[in-house]
Amino acid sequence: MIDKKIRDLIKKEEERQEKLVHxxxxxxxxxxxxxxxxxxxxxxxxxxxxxxxxxxxGNGFIDEIENLAIERGKKILGxxxxxxxxxxxxxxxxxxxxxxxxxxxxxxGLKLSAGGHLTHGHPKITFSGKFFExxxxxxxxxxxxxxxxxxEFVLKEKPKMIMVGTTAYPWILDFKKFGEIGDKxxxxxxxxxxxxxxxxxxxxxxxxxxxxxxxxSTTHKSLRGPRGAFIGVTKKGLEKDPxxxxxxxxxxxxxxxxxxxxNNIAAMAVCFAEADTQNFRDYATQVVKxxxxxxxxxxxxxxxxFGTENHLMVVDVGKGRGKEVAVRLEEEGIxxxxxxxxxxxxxxxxxxxxxxxxxxxxxxxxxxxxxxxxAKRMAKIIKVN
Ligand SMILES: Cc1ncc(COP(=O)(O)O)c(C=O)c1O
Numbered sequence: 001m002i003d004k005k006i007r008d009l010i011k012k013e014e015e016r017q018e019k020l021v022h023x024x025x026x027x028x029x030x031x032x033x034x035x036x037x038x039x040x041x042x043x044x045x046x047x048x049x050x051x052x053x054x055x056x057x058g059n060g061f062i063d064e065i066e067n068l069a070i071e072r073g074k075k076i077l078g079x080x081x082x083x084x085x086x087x088x089x090x091x092x093x094x095x096x097x098x099x100x101x102x103x104x105x106x107x108x109g110l111k112l113s114a115g116g117h118l119t120h121g122h123p124k125i126t127f128s129g130k131f132f133e134x135x136x137x138x139x140x141x142x143x144x145x146x147x148x149x150x151x152e153f154v155l156k157e158k159p160k161m162i163m164v165g166t167t168a169y170p171w172i173l174d175f176k177k178f179g180e181i182g183d184k185x186x187x188x189x190x191x192x193x194x195x196x197x198x199x200x201x202x203x204x205x206x207x208x209x210x211x212x213x214x215x216x217s218t219t220h221k222s223l224r225g226p227r228g229a230f231i232g233v234t235k236k237g238l239e240k241d242p243x244x245x246x247x248x249x250x251x252x253x254x255x256x257x258x259x260x261x262x263n264n265i266a267a268m269a270v271c272f273a274e275a276d277t278q279n280f281r282d283y284a285t286q287v288v289k290x291x292x293x294x295x296x297x298x299x300x301x302x303x304x305x306f307g308t309e310n311h312l313m314v315v316d317v318g319k320g321r322g323k324e325v326a327v328r329l330e331e332e333g334i335x336x337x338x339x340x341x342x343x344x345x346x347x348x349x350x351x352x353x354x355x356x357x358x359x360x361x362x363x364x365x366x367x368x369x370x371x372x373x374x375a376k377r378m379a380k381i382i383k384v385n
Pocket of ligand 1: 026088089090091117119165166167192193194195218228
C-alpha cells in the first residue's frame with residue numbers, strides 16, 4: 001500500500017525543513033547514513049535484554065550492532081560503561097533516578113524557568129517531581145549560576161542526587177565545581193549533557209567525565225543523531241559504587257523499558273562514528289563561533305541577549321511577548337521558541353524571551369556572514385512587532 005496522505009505530509013514537512021531558518025537549539029539535521037539505519041529492517045526485530053543475554057533468538061547481528069554502538073560511544077565519551085537503549089532523554093533520566101534513588105529521597109535540579117529540564121525534579125507534574133522530594137536551584141539576574149550560593153544551598157538541603165543539565169543556559173557549565181559540591185554531601189552527581197553533547201565531543205565545551213558519576217545525553221540535538229539517548233557510567237561513578245553499571249542497566253531494562261529500538265541503536269552507532277571525525281570537530285567549533293556572532297549582532301542591533309558561550313542564547317523581547325514574537329518570526333520564515341528570561345516577571349505561561357541556537361543552520365553550512373545578516377532581519381521583526 002502507498003499511504004498517500006502520510007507521504008504528502010512528509011513531503012510538506014521536508015519542504016518546510018528545507019526552506020525555513022531553523023533556530024530551535026535542540027533540533028538538527030541527521031545525515032543520510034543515520035536516516036538509512038533508522039528506516040532499516042532493524043525495526044522488525046525484538047531484542048529484549050543486552051548483547052549476549054537476549055530473551056529472543058536471532059539476535060546475532062543485533063548484538064554486533066549494539067556492541068559497536070557501545071564501543072564507539074565509550075571511545076568518544078571516555079566512560080567506563082555505556083547503555084545505549086534508552087528510548088529518549090526523559091526515560092533515560094527516569095531510569096537513572098529509579099536506579100539510584102528511593103521514594104522520597106531528595107533530588108536537586110535547576111529550575112525549569114532558569115533553563116533546567118522537567119525531568120530534573122520539576123515539582124508535581126513529572127515523574128522526578130512526584131516520586132522524589134525535590135529542591136531546585138536558580139540562576140542570578142544575569143542568567144548565571146552562582147556556585148557559592150549553589151554550594152550553600154546543597155549543604156543546607158543535602159540532596160541524594162544533583163542533576164546538572166540545562167535546556168536554555170548559554171554559559172559554560174563548571175562540572176568540576178558541581179562534582180566538588182556533590183562530594184561534600186555524598187550526592188550522586190548526574191550530568192545531563194543533552195544540549196551540549198556535540199560541543200563536548202567536538203572539543204569546544206569541557207567534558208564532565210572526570211567529575212560526575214553518570215552522564216546522560218540525548219543523541220538528536222547537537223550530536224546530529226537519531227532521537228534517542230544513552231547513559232554512561234564514569235570511573236568516579238564506579239568508585240562510588242562498583243555495582244553502578246548493573247543498577248543502571250537493570251533500571252533501563254526491565255525496570256522501565258521493554259525491547260530496545262535497534263534501528264535507533266544502529267543510527268546511534270553511525271552518529272558516534274560521524275562525531276569522531278575532524279569534520280565534526282570543525283562543525284562544533286563553527287556552531288559556537290556562529291552563536292557568538294549571532295548574539296553580538298543582536299546586541300549591536302539593540303536587543304538584550306543572555307549569552308553566549310555555547311550554541312544557544314535567550315533574547316529578551318519584552319515582558320510577556322515571547323510567544324507573539326516567536327509566531328511573528330515564523331511568519332517570516334524563522335523558527336524558534338518562546339522561553340522565559342532569567343527571573344521572568346511575566347511568569348512561565350507568558351514568557352518574555354525567545355530561545356535561539358545555531359546547531360541546525362550550521363549543519364546547513366551557515367557561517368558568520370549568514371548569522372550576522374539574520375540578526376539584522378530578526379532585530380527588525382522583533383522591534384516592529
Ligand atoms: C537537558 C535535557 N534533558 C532531557 C531532555 C529530554 O529529552 P527527550 O525529549 O528526548 O525526552 C531534553 C529535551 O529537550 C533536554 O534538553
